[in-house]
Amino acid sequence: MHVMVLGGGVTGLATAWYLACDGHEVTVVERNAEVALESSYANGGQLSYSYVAPLAGPGVLSKLPQWLTQPHSPVQFRPRADPDQWRWLLKFVLACTRAQSELATRRLVALSFLSRDLMRDLLNREPTLSFDYAKTGKLVVYRNEDSFASARRLLHFQRSLGCEQHVLTARECTAAEPSLDGLGLNLAGGIFTPSEETADCYKFCVGLAAKLRSKKVRLLLGTEVTSLRADRGRRAHRITVHANGREIAADQVVVCAGAASPDLLRPLGIKIPLYPLKGYSLTAQILARDAAPHMSVTDFDRKIVYARLGDRLRIAGMADIAGRDATPDPSRIESLRSEAARAFPLAGDYARAQAWCGLRPATPTSTPVIGATRFANLWLNLGQGALGFTLALGSGLLISELVTGRRPSVPLDGFAVPS
Numbered sequence: 001m002h003v004m005v006l007g008g009g010v011t012g013l014a015t016a017w018y019l020a021c022d023g024h025e026v027t028v029v030e031r032n033a034e035v036a037l038e039s040s041y042a043n044g045g046q047l048s049y050s051y052v053a054p055l056a057g058p059g060v061l062s063k064l065p066q067w068l069t070q071p072h073s074p075v076q077f078r079p080r081a082d083p084d085q086w087r088w089l090l091k092f093v094l095a096c097t098r099a100q101s102e103l104a105t106r107r108l109v110a111l112s113f114l115s116r117d118l119m120r121d122l123l124n125r126e127p128t129l130s131f132d133y134a135k136t137g138k139l140v141v142y143r144n145e146d147s148f149a150s151a152r153r154l155l156h157f158q159r160s161l162g163c164e165q166h167v168l169t170a171r172e173c174t175a176a177e178p179s180l181d182g183l184g185l186n187l188a189g190g191i192f193t194p195s196e197e198t199a200d201c202y203k204f205c206v207g208l209a210a211k212l213r214s215k216k217v218r219l220l221l222g223t224e225v226t227s228l229r230a231d232r233g234r235r236a237h238r239i240t241v242h243a244n245g246r247e248i249a250a251d252q253v254v255v256c257a258g259a260a261s262p263d264l265l266r267p268l269g270i271k272i273p274l275y276p277l278k279g280y281s282l283t284a285q286i287l288a289r290d291a292a293p294h295m296s297v298t299d300f301d302r303k304i305v306y307a308r309l310g311d312r313l314r315i316a317g318m319a320d321i322a323g324r325d326a327t328p329d330p331s332r333i334e335s336l337r338s339e340a341a342r343a344f345p346l347a348g349d350y351a352r353a354q355a356w357c358g359l360r361p362a363t364p365t366s367t368p369v370i371g372a373t374r375f376a377n378l379w380l381n382l383g384q385g386a387l388g389f390t391l392a393l394g395s396g397l398l399i400s401e402l403v404t405g406r407r408p409s410v411p412l413d414g415f416a417v418p419s
Helices: 010-021 061-070 083-094 098-125 147-161 168-174 178-186 201-214 258-267 330-343 384-405
Strands: 001-005 026-031 075-076 138-142 166-168 189-193 218-223 225-231 238-244 246-248 254-255 275-285 296-299 306-307 313-323 354-362 369-372 379-382
Touching: 001 010, 010 026, 010 254, 010 379, 010 384, 061 075, 075 168, 083 258, 083 313, 098 147, 138 168, 138 178, 147 189, 166 168, 166 369, 168 189, 168 258, 178 384, 189 258, 201 218, 201 369, 225 384, 238 296, 254 296, 254 384, 258 379, 275 384, 296 330, 306 330, 313 330, 330 354, 354 384, 369 384, 379 384
Parallel strands: 001 026, 001 254, 026 218, 075 313, 138 296, 254 379
Antiparallel strands: 138 189, 166 189, 225 238, 238 246, 275 313, 275 354, 296 306, 306 313, 369 379
């Protein structure tokens, strides 16, 4: 069977990988000249399998006024005359309940643990795949006693889902990660998860693309899909793909086009609650190895993550609900730069750090959309948001299982395409 995957980011490439492993003829269509040049290019670098709780949570609404009015807040809202933005926000607000948050967390943990197992299996099968992968563990540090207390309460729920986590005092945080010594007096404590990993998502995608080519997968780069059209001349409605002024034939089509997906699907009457959250990152050369964190670190109250990728330090954060323009806001980049310089002042060359921003395709509940549509040959795999790298392999395997007619590895409750 010939399966066409629309999108050459980490989700699309992972989907293509498992389809090819199942023996299908696979074509990946990507609008950029290379793979992984959009939201997969310079993300946070963390494979956070135990930290998948949705952005919408019971404590979020009380923080929104502060977040949305302060210029350097981790979340910013810039209203647009865009009904999609307002619909997404309304659904986000309705999802900010404990019951909804715990339900989404259960579903996401199951998918993330599947992805964790698949990543380790992939590394065993493909030992030449090189992407600065390291199993360092993750330390989430809290500056505020209230947020630390909330994290300790959540830890019991996380443990019930199979997450191995440990509560650390401020002193224990700096003992475990000495580079945090400068923050020691400002810390309330931390949560350490030994199973978490770091890796360069772009390098992973480039390496996986090379492996795909060795499996005879076609990568149509620089090819932008302009429309998906329903063929109503057949008993079962099917989709044809049109790109660069021509039709590209395939038996099955999987949409993994991230933030561009809603515009492709809308003419078909498929409305996905997907909106881009703009995120930012810096990649700095490490100047002093002992001054940079060796493990993955998340500054919870600043909503900034730090990941060592070989001899580079990745600093990432922010979530701007500001439309579909991927142009970086210089003030947000400078906020990241100044926070990194305060947290780890001697670690990196922040002045010459590479700045980047991307549009994370997020659903209001943070739960991706994975599954069949009402069209006989159209499948969706999108909406992983900030967890794209973490969830990619599991999401890709699920699509391959569905297309091939096998039982999915995890229950698909909550992932289905909205009717």
